[in-house]
Amino acid sequence: MVETKIKNQVIEVTIWATGVLQDAEGRDTANCIAAAAAQEGKHVQAFDNYVDLPDRVNVPVRKYARISSEEIQEKYLYENDHPNIVVLVEPSLIKGYNILRGMPEGGILILNTDRDPEELLKFVPNKELLRAIATVDAKVDEKIVDDFMDIEGASAKTLGRGIGAVLAGAVAKVSGEYTLESLKKVVQNKEGAQKGYDSVKIKQL
Amino acid sequence: MSKPKIPKEKQLPEGLIVDCPKTEQEQMTTGGWRILRSVIDQDECTHCRVCWINCPDAAISVDESGDMKINLKYCKGCGICAATCTVGAISRVPELDFDEVVVYRDLPY
Amino acid sequence: MKGEKKFLAGLAAVAEAAKLADVDVISSFPIRPYTGLMVDLSLKVANGELDAEFVHAEGEHGQLAIVHGASASGARTMTGSSGVGVTYAFETYSPISGGRCPVQMVIADRTLDPPGDFGSEHSDVLCARDQGWIMGWAETPQEALDNTLIYYRLGEDKRVALPQFNCQDGYFVSHIPGDVVVPEQSQVNEFLPPYKLDKPLDPLRPYGHGPQIYSDQGPVLELQRAIVMDKAKEIIPGIMDDFKRIFGRKYDPFIEDYNPNNAEVCLFINGAHAHTARYAIANLKSQGVNLALCKLRFVRPWATDEIAEALSRYKVVGVIETNNSFGVAREAGVFTPEVAATLYDLPENKRPMLISFMAGLGGEAIRLKDFYFMAKKLINTAQRKKLEKPVYWIGFEEDEEDLTF
């Protein structure tokens, strides 16, 4: 039998947001993460969950970023089946959905809230999958992207203008998949990226 | 030419003709969408039914005693009820303040 | 044979069948040449011969929408069109077959624009051959009448539940009368049960028709339609047996293999021109030339095994393409690639050579001499055991006048 390498190693990041209010921000967060990793020569993808769209006010929407040190072989998929990192742009979604679905052990959960990570852990029935839970308050004084032109299938008009930079900064700190410097090179809101990196509250599990 | 059989778990009704629900579509619970939960102060409520008639999700019902009851399985938390309440008897409280989990889904849909 | 003998053109014959089938809802829009069908039906409705709702649609798209809604509600329906009318309604074809509504659409072929050409070319409805509809052509008004009843029976069968294109060549079949036996109502009642839908649009039994699906459910629905198209193939022979028993007329289920003279070469043909081809075969016999004919009865479902079996008996097959498919494989019409694929799995010694004849395009008549020319090319190829040229455009070939074999 010929020995075949059958697994393509890809770090999967799944971002959950609420429709309309955070659709563009969720997409932007995925774009920021992918662009930062690309700065370091990684192979990356960022895309929307197709069936979540068209988005509706308050409907959960998922955005995906994928990072790999080698070329991504299965590029044309609809979903991240096994997210290593999960980011909730809207923390309330933690109550309603199995946000860690498919996560391999040792995953990371980051929520956009001013609450403490411990407080939210009670809503995660499968918390044994996590190596860390973290919270970062990205919602304060950051402008929500509010523009019709930030729509699925259209080009990204900006990168990291709003809270996406803050969340991507937090992801950099908690996961170490890319550096804050790489992130700052790609986002407009450089202060936000720094703030996310500095202010994220991490609880190691 | 023989075609593969469709396994039971994948089968769909021929022509995609599906059953109608009677009172609620349980395949599509939307309570998990909610960021702010509406809470009715029953002492203030005048039973005018304005919140009930204005709910796009039919998530408010009138119980036997005439009280308005919010169906948290489906309420998306839009806040129309609070905005249109004639006596300001409905407040909106962050969902995360409640320990109670009403709907928990493996997948959004 | 029971029934009343009449002298009717193809569309008038279909109108008789529609009346016998007690159609409930008809939708019309004028376009030549199929219009005559609706003229006859409107009169039958006006004078009370047929109790049906006759709805004047605002276009072919509307015509199809109307029969879609009516069929989903439990009514037996008929509509029809020609040429660009057929393509205008294109959006509706897949939703109708996907919703498994067995509407019947009568087609009297007409060349697609440009420019305005009334002639019968099959390209109009052949565009829609992949939309999940039963499809086949009638050669004569009698066959048109019979096909109407056969298609309702087939399409409304619960195991199938598919819409049908009941096609005939415009003008040639639709307008030129022939002898037709119009069967008795009792015969039709025996052959064609009333249309009964399991899940109609009915407030007494509410169902939701056609919600959105996930991407991974698409294949299931596609496979369902593929399976019932297969099922149609499975039950067609039995329906033809029943038809013969009740009406006394025999139709080959899928392919009419006409080879009275043990020929080695054969024409593969669809539609009206089979009539002339049969006379060409007889005339050539008197010259010592043997030619056979395979006439297609159903384009959908395509009977791969039966067609392969029939064509495997010949050394050379000439596919007559009364349609065009610009830039297609082998650069002829839509049948050549289908026939080639059909023959592909035959062992080499049973696989005939294939020649395409572009004939009857724009509705041009195919004359006896055209068939003689085709015969010459088939026989020459058989004798030389070598394919010199895969496609001939009738009317444009240099040696068409030379009919020496």
Added chain:
Amino acid sequence: MSDNTVILEEPIASVLKAPLEEQYVPGHRTCGGCGPALAYRLIAKAAGPNTIFLGPTGCMYVANTSYVCVPFAVPWMHTQITDGGGVASGVEAAYQAMIRKGKYKGDFPNIIVMGGDGGTSDIGLQAVSGAMYRNHDLLVISYDNESYANTGIQVSPMTPYGAATSFTPPGITIPEAKKFWPKDLTALIYYGHPMVKYVANATIGYPVDLMNKVRKALNKKGASFIHVHSACPKGWRFDASRTIEMAKLAIQTGMWINYEIDEGKKKLDHVPTKMKPVEEYLKTQGRFNHLRAEDVQKIQRFVDSKVAEARPVAARAV
């Protein structure tokens, strides 16, 4: 026309008298605060169980039936966005024939097309016009959220002048965003189709009025039409809790004029004697953020003339 007709009780005197039963039940993926969903619910409530809905493609198809389930207690069928009027005509024709021929024993159903503004005023207009012209016994609803919302808010003929959509962004060359004035769909339907006995403009801001108009329309023999102004938080860019406020504000500023024409008699409903300036409406919605003072004035002039035109009773001899 069939004799198996059931007459719906009208009028519904107040919210307290509205039926408690829902035909459009909870469990669907429409926006939080969705105006069209509220319209659907009120229409279904008024129509009751003996109803068949036809759903041309649009938000009220895609959001309601994603995925593989429906939120309707009554029969519903998807139609293409082009052919709601056509499919409904076919359903109506089928019931006329089947009841007459003894093939169906139930009552003649209420047949309602729930078309969006695109599915009724634009790509679906031809089919709607066909149904109206032929006077099928059915009701066409245009739930008007003033855009092709399902595909991400693209301009439709009902989009107001000056509104931004994802196909009409404001820019240096086109500062006012949308450049055309919307169609007057109700007038188009009424004055273009002489057999139509009942048309109305309604809004989710006045639910009892809407429900009564639905019942009145369904109780007519023949085709009727109701244009329902349905505020859209996603497309108009306002907070979802303000849907009803937007609907009412549209009435108060003259951006929406509620009326009915019942067998030739025109009656205005809930139209204030003194209008608020349109600016009060425009400033509440993100889609008008870019408007300059001159654009607002232009819209004000347009609305003034529409209001003036609506006021006199223009009756058609029947």
